[in-house]
Structure formats: structure tokens, C-alpha cells
Amino acid sequence: MMNNLITILPSYGAAVLVTLEVSVLAALLGIAGGFVINALRLRFTRSLALPYGFFVWLIRGTPYLSQLVVIYFGLPALGVTMSAVQATIVSLALYSSAYFAEIFRAAWNSVPHGQLEAAQVFGISRWARFRVIELPQAAAFALPLLANQVILVIKESSVASIITVPELTMTASGIVSATYTYIGPYALLIVAYWLLTQAVSLLAQQVSARIPFLRKTS
Amino acid sequence: MSALPIIQLRAVGKSYGANRVLKGIDLDVMRGEIVTLIGPSGSGKTTALRCMNFLEAYDEGEIWIKGQLLGYRSTGRTLRDRDSEATIAEIRRPVSMVFQQFNLWPHMSVLDNVATPLVLAKKVPKSEARRKALAALTRVGLEHKADVYPTRLSGGQQQRVGIARALAIEPEVMLLDEPTSALDPELVEEVLTVIRSLAQEGMTMVMVTHEMSFAAKISDKVVFMEAGRIVEAGPPAQLFGNTRTTRLQQFLKPWFDRSLSIAAPADGMTASTPQVEAAQA
Numbered sequence: 001m002m003n004n005l006i007t008i009l010p011s012y013g014a015a016v017l018v019t020l021e022v023s024v025l026a027a028l029l030g031i032a033g034g035f036v037i038n039a040l041r042l043r044f045t046r047s048l049a050l051p052y053g054f055f056v057w058l059i060r061g062t063p064y065l066s067q068l069v070v071i072y073f074g075l076p077a078l079g080v081t082m083s084a085v086q087a088t089i090v091s092l093a094l095y096s097s098a099y100f101a102e103i104f105r106a107a108w109n110s111v112p113h114g115q116l117e118a119a120q121v122f123g124i125s126r127w128a129r130f131r132v133i134e135l136p137q138a139a140a141f142a143l144p145l146l147a148n149q150v151i152l153v154i155k156e157s158s159v160a161s162i163i164t165v166p167e168l169t170m171t172a173s174g175i176v177s178a179t180y181t182y183i184g185p186y187a188l189l190i191v192a193y194w195l196l197t198q199a200v201s202l203l204a205q206q207v208s209a210r211i212p213f214l215r216k217t218s
Numbered sequence: 219m220s221a222l223p224i225i226q227l228r229a230v231g232k233s234y235g236a237n238r239v240l241k242g243i244d245l246d247v248m249r250g251e252i253v254t255l256i257g258p259s260g261s262g263k264t265t266a267l268r269c270m271n272f273l274e275a276y277d278e279g280e281i282w283i284k285g286q287l288l289g290y291r292s293t294g295r296t297l298r299d300r301d302s303e304a305t306i307a308e309i310r311r312p313v314s315m316v317f318q319q320f321n322l323w324p325h326m327s328v329l330d331n332v333a334t335p336l337v338l339a340k341k342v343p344k345s346e347a348r349r350k351a352l353a354a355l356t357r358v359g360l361e362h363k364a365d366v367y368p369t370r371l372s373g374g375q376q377q378r379v380g381i382a383r384a385l386a387i388e389p390e391v392m393l394l395d396e397p398t399s400a401l402d403p404e405l406v407e408e409v410l411t412v413i414r415s416l417a418q419e420g421m422t423m424v425m426v427t428h429e430m431s432f433a434a435k436i437s438d439k440v441v442f443m444e445a446g447r448i449v450e451a452g453p454p455a456q457l458f459g460n461t462r463t464t465r466l467q468q469f470l471k472p473w474f475d476r477s478l479s480i481a482a483p484a485d486g487m488t489a490s491t492p493q494v495e496a497a498q499a
Contacts, residue, residue: 118321121271121314122387123307123339132338136325213325213367 005184008175015171016192022085022167023154023196026092030153031146033093034100039130041101042108052101059098065159067091072163088160096153103145107138140211147204151197158193168192222285223248224312224391224422225270231278232265239265241446242279247391247424252417254433255426257443258469263426266443267393270424271310275300283309284390307339314389318396320380322368328355329364332383340387354386355379358412374405381412392416394425430473434458442466 041052059067071094072087082090111134119129161170172189176182208214223246232240239262247253255263268274269281272289281288286309290298301309322331332351336342342350355361358378368376377397384392397413398406410432417423417436427433433440434454441451442463450456450463461467 112319112321114317114319114321115323117273118315118317118323118383119335121273121310122335122383123311124335125307125338126303128338132334133323140325213369 004179004181005188008185008188011171011175012168012188012192015166015168016196018085018165019154019157019167019192019196022088022092022160022165023150023157026089026096026157027150027153029089029093030096030100030149033097034102034104037097037101038104038108041105042130056098056102059095064092064095064156065162067095068159068163084160084163084165087163088157088165092153092157092160095156096149099149099152100146103142103149104138106145107142108134110141111137136213140208140214143204143208143211147200150200154196154200155193223282224284225424226282227266227270227279228282229279230266230269230276230281232262232269232274232276239446240269240276240278243446243448245441245448245451247422249390249422250420251422251438252436253424253439253441254437255424255441255443256428256430256433256469257449260445261443262446263441263443264395267395267424267426270393271313271315272306273315284312312390314384314387314392316377316380316384316392316394316397318399320368320373320376320400322376322379322383324367324369327365327367328360328371328379331368331379332386335383335387351382351386354382357385357415358382372405373401374408377401377409378412381409381416385416391422391424394423394427396426396428398427398429430458430470431477442469444469 037052037055041048068088068091071091072082072084075082075087115133116129119133124132157167158169160167161173164170168189172185175185179185225245225247227243227245230240230243231238241262243262243266245253245266255267257263265274269276270283270288272281275289280290280293287293288309289301289306291301292298323334326334329348329351332354333344333347336347336350337344352361352364355364358381360375360378360382363371363375363379368379371379377400381397394413398409401409406429410429413423413425413432414436425433437454439451440454440457442449442457442461442465444465450461450466457466458470461470
């Protein structure tokens with residue numbers, strides 16, 4: 001049993017890297033996308049309210065798997081062909097950007113309006129208000145929520161096993177069907193995901209602890 | 219001293235939908251003058267104050283800051299083109315403000331709260347801005363708190379930082395919106411002391427307040443508002459001493475009663491009012 005586990009470890013190592021590559025790239029693109037979407041929504045509140053609502057409603061109202069297959073199997077009909085890994089990154093970034101945008105929306109709403117009035121009265125421009133007054137506070141508010149959403153992205157990346165991306169879940173299933181052993185490979189699969197998500201969680205806590213204005217004593 | 223008012227309101231009106239909260243306000247604020255706005259809740263005094271720096275867009279009449287029309291490109295009655303935010307910022311540059319809820323920026327140190335408007339809006343170099351901010355903090359007696367975050371301070375101290383921030387930009391007039399209303403009673407005095415010292419230095423101020431004794435002592439002009447109109451305006455001796463306006467007499471009666479009941483035992487009398495008896499029981 002232990003021998004078996006040791007022989008399959010290298011393939012898990014490679015699979016962890018694929019899972020990491022896919023989810024880190026998707027999360028970074030998703031965070032950037034969500035940030036830009038929220039910033040545009042703030043700047044063009046009236047004209048973008050409807051498109052924004054529609055986008056979030058559409059993405060959150062449909063399963064990620066369906067979005068993945070539309071992008072991977074559907075887009076080639078329109079002449080857009082992607083590898084399985086590319087399709088996963090693009091679809092996961094799109095999917096998570098809606099959630100990230102909502103996190104940023106909540107974070108921006110958490111800054112009291114009076115603080116912006118003060119900035120306005122003292123002649124601080126709209127862009128400087130965004131950068132200097134809102135951004136630091138919104139980012140601190142958003143951090144734990146962002147970490148949580150990144151964890152969801154890592155877990156959701158397992159869906160890519162269906163279109164044969166050689167990430168963790170696909171690799172574990174391959175080993176199971178080749179060796180007819182279940183407990184070892186699947187236990188290792190769960191431990192691998194758990195380690196990844198714990199790393200994100202700890203990282204966020206470390207960053208949070210270093211934000212000076214959130215410290216309880218100073 | 220120039221005869222031109224720093225702030226001039228002419229028939230200023232403001233509506234929220236069908237609710238007309240200001241119904242034609244006329245007011246001149248001269249250089250060096252201290253004007254207090256008093257009146258019951260909902261009388262429009264805070265709205266009037268917030269119109270004076272275009273935090274609220276008034277929609278009738280005109281407001282002039284040092285002879286420049288605030289907020290609009292023309293003096294017409296309706297459908298006026300609003301100025302750009304940059305132009306409005308330029309015109310209200312001499313006007314500073316202190317807020318009821320302080321509205322400090324909690325992610326910045328006390329010093330940065332005061333220095334940031336100088337750096338971002340007045341384009342003062344950072345080191346000079348910090349020097350000016352420290353000088354402003356010294357004026358409110360808080361230079362030793364420069365490096366802490368505002369949440370570490372008491373409400374009274376936070377409001378003094380708010381005043382320092384408003385002073386640091388070297389305003390020609392300060393608007394104060396109920397500066398002591400959010401404070402515990404025992405913290406009110408330290409803020410009033412700071413405001414009194416500004417008054418002695420000749421700062422022009424427009425203040426909304428419920429501190430009647432303070433308004434009576436400090437003001438050059440008191441403005442009593444009710445239901446969006448100015449009912450009576452004049453020197454404090456007129457409004458607090460011998461007003462002929464029934465509504466103002468009603469409004470001031472609780473304050474007079476309270477002053478009398480506090481004064482009674484101090485005259486060497488035994489406690490005779492119900493309030494004092496209750497307090498002793």
C-alpha cells in the first residue's frame with residue numbers, strides 16, 4: 001500500500017502543478033476582470049447598471065460545467081479554438097470574474113459615503129479618491145472574501161478533468177482505473193486539494209495581519 | 219476689509235423630488251463674521267450649509283463664493299448647465315468643512331488625514347504638507363497624536379483632527395455642520411474650546427449647532443430657520459434676548475427653562491425644581 005502511494009506521487013506532483021497553473025492564472029485574470037468590471041460600474045453607474053446585472057445574473061445562474069463546455073466545444077463553431085487548458089483558464093476566469101466583481105462591489109460599498117464627501121470638499125479629484133481613500137480600505141475589506149473565492153476557483157478547476165485537462169482529479173481517476181485501488185489515490189487527491197486551499201487561506205491571514213490600520217493595537 | 223461677502227445666498231431653493239426643503243434663502247457671510255444656523259430638526263439648516271460648498275446641488279437661486287457663481291454656468295432659473303467638478307472644486311477652494319460624523323479616513327494616521335488634502339488637492343510637496351499638518355494639529359492641541367490612527371482617539375479628539383484638517387488648507391471660511399452633536403456631553407467642551415480659539419483669531423465661520431449658549435456667546439449673527447425658510451436673523455442679543463417671533467420663543471423655551479433650573483441652586487437656594495429633586499433622590 002505505502003509502496004503504491006510512493007510510486008504514484010510523481011504523477012500527483014505534475015498534476016498539482018497543472019491545477020496550480022490553471023487556477024492561479026484563472027484567479028488572477030478573474031480578480032483583474034472583476035476589479036475592472038467594478039471600477040467601470042462605479043464610473044458609469046447609470047449606463048452600466050443593467051449590463052452589469054445581466055452579466056452577474058447569467059454567470060451566477062448557470063453551472064460552471066455548462067460554461068466550460070460552451071467555451072470548449074461551442075466556440076470552435078465560431079472559429080475560436082482553444083486547447084483544453086486554455087479553455088479552462090478562460091472559462092474559469094470569466095466565471096470567477098462575476099463573483100470577484102460582486103466582492104469588489106461589496107468592498108466599495110463598505111467605505112462610508114461621508115469619507116468621500118470629505119475628500120470631495122477638500123478638492124481631492126475623483127481618481128485620487130478612488131486610489132487613496134477607497135482602494136486601501138476596500139482591499140482590506142475584500143481580502144478574506146477574495147481568498148475564499150480563490151479557494152472556490154481551485155476546487156472548481158477539478159471540473160476540467162471532464163475535458164481531459166491532466167490536473168489532480170483527472171490524474172487520480174486515471175490511477176484508480178489503471179490500478180483498481182480507490183482509497184489511496186483518492187485520499188491523496190483530497191490531501192492535495194486541502195494543502196492548496198490551506199496555503200491560500202494562510203497567505204491571506206498573513207497579509208491581513210500586516211495591514212497596519214487593521215491592527216487592534218498600535 | 220472688503221465689502222464683498224465671502225458667501226452670498228440669493229433666493230436659494232432645494233427640493234428632493236416634490237419635497238421643497240429650502241424655500242428661498244438669502245444670506246450674506248462677511249469676512250471675519252461668525253454666523254450660526256439654529257432651528258428644529260428638518261428645518262433645512264444642514265441642507266443650506268451643504269449647499270454652500272455644493273455638497274448638495276441647490277436648484278433655485280444663486281450662491282456666490284467671493285463673487286463667483288457656485289455650481290452653475292449661468293444665473294437663470296431652470297435647466298442650468300452644471301459646472302465641471304474641477305471648476306466647482308476651484309471655486310469652493312476657500313471654503314473648508316467640519317462634519318458632524320468627523321468623516322476622517324481611518325486607514326491613514328492622524329497626520330496623513332490632515333496632510334493628504336494638501337498633497338492631493340493643493341499639490342503641496344510632501345515634506346511641507348507634513349509640516350503644515352503638524353502646525354494645524356498643534357493648533358488643536360493634538361500634535362502628540364500625529365502618528366496614531368483615528369480609531370484610537372476619543373470622539374472629541376477625532377473632531378479636533380477634523381478641525382485641524384479643515385484648517386490646514388488655509389481656508390477663508392469654515393463650514394461646521396453640528397460639530398459637537400455626535401459627542402458625549404463631557405467631550406463637547408474641548409471641541410467648543412477649539413472653535414472659540416478660531417473665532418478669536420478672526421476665522422470666518424458658518425455653523426449649524428444645537429449648543430444655544432455657545433451660539434449666543436460666539437455669534438455675530440444668528441439665523442433661525444424653520445420649514446426651509448429663514449424666520450429671523452440678527453445679532454444674538456436680538457434673537458436670544460428679545461425676539462418678537464413666536465416660533466423662535468417656542469423653540470428657545472426649553473433652553474431657557476433648563477438654564478434657569480440649573481442657575482437656581484447656585485444662587486444659594488435649596489433645590490426646589492422637580493429636575494434637581496429627581497437628581498438628588
